[in-house]
Amino acid sequence: MTQQIVAIIVDGLVYSSYLFMVAVGLTVIFGVMKILNVTHGSFYAFGAYLAATLVGIYYETDLPEFGGFLMLFLAAITVGLFLGVILEQGLLRFLYHRDEHIIVLATFAMFLVLEDVIIMIWGVDPYFAYQPMALLEASDIAGVPFDNYSLTLILLALVVGTALWFGLTKTKWGKLLLAVIYDRELSQAMGINVTVVFLVTFVIGAMLGALGGAYLAPTISVSPGIGVEVIVLAFAVVVIGGMGSIPGAMIGAVVVGLSRAAAVHLFPEVELFVIYAIMAAVLAFRPEGLFAPAKARKI
Amino acid sequence: MRYVDKTVIGLTIAFLVLLAANFFLAEWMRFIGLQSLARGAVALGLLVLWRSGLISFGHALYFGFGAYTAVMLSLAGFSDAFILVFAATLMSGLLAFVIGFLLRRYRAIFFALLNMAFSMILYGVVVKTEALGSTDGFGVGTPTFLGYAPDGEAVQTTLFLFTLVFTYLITVGVHIYMQTTLGYMSMAVRENEIRVEYLGYSAEKVIHVKYVFSGLVAGFGGGIMALAIGHVDPDSMANWTVSGEFVFITILSGTGSVAATYIGALVFELIRTYAFEYAPQMWQFILGGSLLAIIMFLPDGIWSLIGRLRKAKA
Numbered sequence: 001m002t003q004q005i006v007a008i009i010v011d012g013l014v015y016s017s018y019l020f021m022v023a024v025g026l027t028v029i030f031g032v033m034k035i036l037n038v039t040h041g042s043f044y045a046f047g048a049y050l051a052a053t054l055v056g057i058y059y060e061t062d063l064p065e066f067g068g069f070l071m072l073f074l075a076a077i078t079v080g081l082f083l084g085v086i087l088e089q090g091l092l093r094f095l096y097h098r099d100e101h102i103i104v105l106a107t108f109a110m111f112l113v114l115e116d117v118i119i120m121i122w123g124v125d126p127y128f129a130y131q132p133m134a135l136l137e138a139s140d141i142a143g144v145p146f147d148n149y150s151l152t153l154i155l156l157a158l159v160v161g162t163a164l165w166f167g168l169t170k171t172k173w174g175k176l177l178l179a180v181i182y183d184r185e186l187s188q189a190m191g192i193n194v195t196v197v198f199l200v201t202f203v204i205g206a207m208l209g210a211l212g213g214a215y216l217a218p219t220i221s222v223s224p225g226i227g228v229e230v231i232v233l234a235f236a237v238v239v240i241g242g243m244g245s246i247p248g249a250m251i252g253a254v255v256v257g258l259s260r261a262a263a264v265h266l267f268p269e270v271e272l273f274v275i276y277a278i279m280a281a282v283l284a285f286r287p288e289g290l291f292a293p294a295k296a297r298k299i
Numbered sequence: 300m301r302y303v304d305k306t307v308i309g310l311t312i313a314f315l316v317l318l319a320a321n322f323f324l325a326e327w328m329r330f331i332g333l334q335s336l337a338r339g340a341v342a343l344g345l346l347v348l349w350r351s352g353l354i355s356f357g358h359a360l361y362f363g364f365g366a367y368t369a370v371m372l373s374l375a376g377f378s379d380a381f382i383l384v385f386a387a388t389l390m391s392g393l394l395a396f397v398i399g400f401l402l403r404r405y406r407a408i409f410f411a412l413l414n415m416a417f418s419m420i421l422y423g424v425v426v427k428t429e430a431l432g433s434t435d436g437f438g439v440g441t442p443t444f445l446g447y448a449p450d451g452e453a454v455q456t457t458l459f460l461f462t463l464v465f466t467y468l469i470t471v472g473v474h475i476y477m478q479t480t481l482g483y484m485s486m487a488v489r490e491n492e493i494r495v496e497y498l499g500y501s502a503e504k505v506i507h508v509k510y511v512f513s514g515l516v517a518g519f520g521g522g523i524m525a526l527a528i529g530h531v532d533p534d535s536m537a538n539w540t541v542s543g544e545f546v547f548i549t550i551l552s553g554t555g556s557v558a559a560t561y562i563g564a565l566v567f568e569l570i571r572t573y574a575f576e577y578a579p580q581m582w583q584f585i586l587g588g589s590l591l592a593i594i595m596f597l598p599d600g601i602w603s604l605i606g607r608l609r610k611a612k613a
Contacts, residue, residue, distance in 0.1 A: 036408060094595070100408060101354040105550055106594050108543050112587030119580055232419055232539055239412055272423030279416040283409065284401055 006141055008261045014150045016257025017157035018216065022230050023237035023249045024160065025208030031244030032181055032201040034100065038107040039087060040209045040234060041227030042114035046083060047210030048226060049118060051075035051217040052127035059131050068132045075214040080207025083114075088202040096198075111227070119224055126223035133218040149218060156215060157253075160208070164246050177201070181244070236279040306474050310558055314467040321459050326452060329459050331568050333527040336466045339564035340520040342548040343473060344513030346560055349549060350477075351506060352489035353406065356542050357414030360421050361391040361514045363537030365521025367425065370437045370531040380442040380461055380526060387522025388515050395514020402510060403503040406492075415539055422537040436532025439525050462523050466561075469516060474557045481505065517545075547590055553600020562601055 241248025365387035552563030
């Protein structure tokens, strides 16, 4: 019994961290730009693929083994910069004045396009980047074995969460961003360069999405279609926590992560169902999500 | 009647032409036609919602629910297309009626996402339940029509006829509904909901009616699709990408006319079929690319091309 509880809690926290990593980029972009970015799934997939490729190349050299971890971050930064800038400058920039549904649909279209771009670059065969995971071995907590790599995911989620919180509330850049979130037009009138803020936000969001994929790459088989599932999961987490709220994304991830782990261990047949049931329940009672920033009523 | 509605005339002519064409069409054309009519019907439901400014990213819920209703009945021994499709339509409508009580309170992106949440619940249930066929799905038996049991090519010809008659009736019905007070109300709700309330109408009721209707036609589309393809599985009937495709068709068609949704669905089906045929590794690329092109260069959908042509002539 204790073993089962430990397994549920640790599995739940690992899964929560995973969810937080894939959802946080989405919520950052939504919070600032009010865009529900379906391409987020592509950022995740590109991050995973590039990480798998780089890790593969890295371990063919004689460089120190732990350097493989750097490759994961390198992959995330590259994908974020490259795809983020191309998408924002090449597509979204022209759609800001359009209806919000149309923008969602445009990112959906871009997602479809990028799905096939991945197949064009990497083909349909799966990639594996198990080395970083094998490096860290396993340990056991109260008699239940866990691989250490998954546990570092919890650490990464905490670091990313804290860094974002610090960046948003304690730095000048963060305060400018909050001003833009609160009132886009007024902050523009005050001399904030909203165009640049948007670009930077989108690139950061893209990097976070790619980092989720890159860091997960060693634990999964990187194959076509990994982005599709991630999008709805990230949506669910973001919606539960409140769209655009970073603490919300964290709480949402923990709620979903723990309940899914409980479902997997106790009632495996409701696994997928439970996430969306929570989402529907939260939306039914608190449509803005658990932690949505308060909004003035506009008539 | 002095005033003659051009759209109804157009629809009737198209109906009669297709009815006659049914006997000459090649089998693959009829197959594409059937799928277009089924998807077009769902898009028609979305169009009705869109007229009040609402977009649903989850109508695969009703489409899939209809398809699964049809397939479960077919497994239970019913083979009559009338029973299967009517049951699919009614069950989806009923589901929409129940969920509608919750959804009618929401607007904009919340409406879209809550729909998606519900559709993913259905997807999750189907994927995880062996009794519902899990990821493999079920095959659907050959339908009969009021005791008439065709075989070979006649099955498709009859099914096409059946679908054509009902989509024609539904579409004309929607067109007439749009000219009623309740129909015009949708634009008022989109423009300013609070004023509608002050004028003494319930915006939520307007939306609920539309929602139930969209559920009914999506169930109808799902039932037809199940019979046309002869197979039902969660990824092609209930996943969120299916909902995305319906929204795609709605945007492709534009809100100009009820007839546009079928043209949009046909264009979608053609793009998809040919992309899949000639570039199997690229079909999503082509589909996404055409959607982007429509959004960028033809924001009011295909129907606006006709308006442009008229203007060019004048």
